[in-house]
Amino acid sequence: xxxxxxxxxxxxxxxxxxxxxxxxxxxxxxxxxxxxxxxxxxxxxxxxxxxxxxxxxxxxxxxxxxxxxxxxxxxxxxxxxxxxxxxxxxxxxxxxxxxxxxxxxxxxxxxxxxxxxxxxxxxx
Numbered sequence: 001x002x003x004x005x006x007x008x009x010x011x012x013x014x015x016x017x018x019x020x021x022x023x024x025x026x027x028x029x030x031x032x033x034x035x036x037x038x039x040x041x042x043x044x045x046x047x048x049x050x051x052x053x054x055x056x057x058x059x060x061x062x063x064x065x066x067x068x069x070x071x072x073x074x075x076x077x078x079x080x081x082x083x084x085x086x087x088x089x090x091x092x093x094x095x096x097x098x099x100x101x102x103x104x105x106x107x108x109x110x111x112x113x114x115x116x117x118x119x120x121x122x123x124x
Contacts, residue, residue, distance in 0.1 A: 002026040002113045004096045009118030012086055016122070020081040022096030022115055033099040034072060034079040037108055038092035038120075045095070049081060050104045059104050064090075086122045093117040 008020040020036070035050040049060045049070040058070050069082040079096060097111035105111055 002098070004098060004113055004115035006094065006096050006115045006118040009094060009120045011121045011123065014086060014088055014122055014124050016086050017082070017084045018086065018120060020083070020094055020096075020118060020120075022079045022081075024077045024079070024096075024098060027098060027100070027113065029077040029098075030074040031100070031102075033101055033103065033105055034070075035097045035099065035105055035111060036070060036079075036081045037095045037097060038090075039095070039117075040089070040092040043092075045108055047106050047108070048094070050099075050106065051079065052104055053102060057104060059106060083120070086120075088122045088124045090120060091122050092120060094120050 003025045005023045036048040039045040051058045051070045055072050067085040072079040095117045096115040098113040099105045099111045
């Protein structure tokens with residue numbers, strides 16, 4: 001049974017930083033593309049970042065580029081999202097997702113497994 005468990009969310013002031021983690025089990029982590037998505041109140045879920053199996057290829061939404069960094073540790077079956085320069089508009093539930101393919105996925109339809117999410121709230 002595949003499980004993706006996010007952690008690291010919380011309340012932070014604008015300009016602050018958080019690091020989200022997603023621990024995966026029940027799958028061959030090193031062969032999965034991993035992604036982060038978010039859903040803000042009253043909005044659709046949107047793509048944030050994705051990383052390929054080796055960590056050498058990444059892609060970001062324009063809204064987070066240069067502020068967020070996705071990384072992974074295949075020895076720990078964990079993917080991370082370092083979020084710097086947080087803004088109130090980054091407030092959302094952040095979801096980790098796994099894609100059993102080698103190519104990056106930029107839409108939620110491309111992903112096979114999802115975590116339950118972790119809340120990030122940025123105060124102004």
